[in-house]
Amino acid sequence: MNILFIHQNFPGQFKALAPALARQGHNVVAMTLQPTQTEIWQGVRIVPYTASRGSTPGVHPWISDFETKTIRAEACFRAALQLKASGFSPTVIVAHHGWGESLFLKEVWPAAKLGIYCEFYYLPQGTDTGFDPEFPSTDPTGDGCRLHLKNLNNLLHFAVADSGISPTHWQASTFPEPFRSKITVVHDGIDTNTVAPNPQVSLTLQNGSGTSLKLTRHDEVITFVNRNLEPSRGYHRFMRALPEILRRRPRATILIVGGDAVSYGSKPTGEETWKNLFINEVRPQISDQDWQRVRFLGHIPYQHFIPLLQISTVHVYLTYPFVLSWSLLEAMSAGCAVVASDTPPLHEAIQHNKTGLLVDFFNSTELAESVCGLLADPQKRAALGKNARAFAKAHYDLQRVCLPQQLAWVENLAHMTASH
Template sequence: MRADKNNTIRQPASDMIQKSAPFRSVLFVDHAPVLGGAEQSLLLLLQYLDRAEWQPHLACVPGQLADRAMRAGLPCHLFSLPRLRRSPRFAADGARSARQLARLARQVQANAIYANTVRAALYAAPAARLAKRPFFWHMRDFWLSETKPRHIRADTAVKRLLCASATQVIANSHAVAQQLPCAGKTAVVHNGIEVDKFDPRLDGRPFRAQHGIPEDTPLVGMVGRLRPWKGQLPFLHMATHILRQQPEVYFVVVGGANFAVEDDYARQVTHLAQELGIAGQVVFTGMLDDVRPPLAAMDVFVHPGEPEPFGLVNIEAMAMARPVVAFAHGALPEIVQNNVTGLLTPPGSVPALAEAVIGLLTDDEKRRQMGDNGRRRAETHFTIQRTAREVGKVMQRGVSR
């Protein structure tokens, strides 16, 4: 580039030709103030979409997602969302938010509106209808099951309405897609990460030294927010089984609480470690911005939670060439190849989980081979570049109709 005498930036002709190529603007909508897995995946997607084809705009509430998006240089538009609840007031407030999004879509000349998860879709679907734009719904969570009959009927109606409203539905796993009555509209696109930023050669010794973990002792770990469904309690029970056979093993729990309601659970987790008599060999790191150092320090990664719609941290562990041990439910069988990149055990069986981990701790060659296989699988199946291309293809089909 060069500047003329008026300090106007002039671009080379080749750049100008590239910039003039057709592209489409899309308004991406997210509801969450905190940075969960769905929001992390959305941020990566927005950064890796082909700018020769797509111009993303993000509409979100103030919070961690907005801060990270603005730091990444993404066009970010703040708006407010009412609390999700069953009441006439919610319907009125929701309609107001939908009108606000429709106006924003027109202002940024969006060719389509994209909702990241269910709650965002509740506002983005009517906004797309008002703005007369195609509507893409990216479903990244399991639809929560209700028990009261009238709530079941209401949720079923909402699910069908969103499916009917969507031009195209994207599910982040086959496990999620199976819950949706969107036959013929759903494309499965697995989440991806920046695999190249995960180096299996990273030295884990500094992390061990920082947390008082001996260099030569086996280390088994998990990563996840301190929430019951993430499985910290089963992880600790698993640890007691392992320590009966291998008393030298250490354990690390990476993750913290985001909300006050999670603080009670955090106390429950640390109390259980003390109650089981294993607190001296369990390290709680709290929330970490970078999971690579603890993953580098681990010998085996464990995912002991309830069924996951995807489970991004499992491909992060695989990218670090760590074997993954997990329950065989949710989307985990789509990520972990049993006996190839890790071991899948019967759902809910803590003893089986422990035996799988012990089997890997006592077989260095098997552990290394599974780790290497996991790294190759991450490189071929779970890169953000691949995810962005596939999502781009889905949106291209939708806006071309």
């Protein structure tokens, strides 16, 4: 059958599903806003397109988000008309609708069944909004209004989508009925064969002076990974735990992965990045000698990311009540001893004292205590890491668990189409 994927940054969450469908013999096409020189990727035909305009300067701030999504949706709609004119007609459309692109595709192909990737529904209480009192809203009384309009894209998709898929039960739970009942919970999947413990692993870091530092499993390494270093992923809480960790663990090396931009939430006021803002806050509490043990690695290629997890003695993962990061589950798959925030997204993966340790997100002293305690207890680290890997393999393994369920979800969409 003909299957169409829609993702602004294809393949994104569909990096396993789309090629798997192509291998089954389906005609798979993907539309994306990302420019690409590749016409075929793992059996998937790539159709890039562009938006014809930008957002309106001075538009009301409550509707700026929806205007941007409408612009993207129109661009995808126009490109879809051209694709239809070339003779392509999908049986199933699978879309990450979060940026709006798939909103008008039923206008092009009314008979196609649309399945959407339900990543997050914005709520005024109980999720990321208002969670951290350190960063209060600039308009707390208007937040509910703004979020209601930010959900327009979700609400309009509910009217045209036939089914949804969500990576975790908690993320699915943010969506309201009646659409919540149409959402199947299946994680994107972790390649647990590739992301696995490796006792022989080593990692070599280059110093600015031209010298290098080689780390192995015999070294004491604390890892912290974000796409970007920002409050929504607990960067500020981790940084505030560093002075105590460095003082108590004089042989520990701290490896911090993440960029300087903002993925979620707002930018800091002024010219400083979140990264530098909290470096400046804690640096006076850390000696020059200890600071040399803190390494900011920026964004690193995936082939270097896996050894980073494999070499980790203790891995720290913190987050607001928001989308659960792949990196947490990959750390579990690598057999890391994890210290994580006691926030709702973690509760599906981390059982306290079994698959990891949970700490109060806002308590950097407790975080430092838990990290240092694990560093001093190799038996407990080994037990947590073993349990974490077993849990990841049982619930998030790509080939055995997640991909078969994803394929079944797509097949169900196809059967829904055939029944009409």
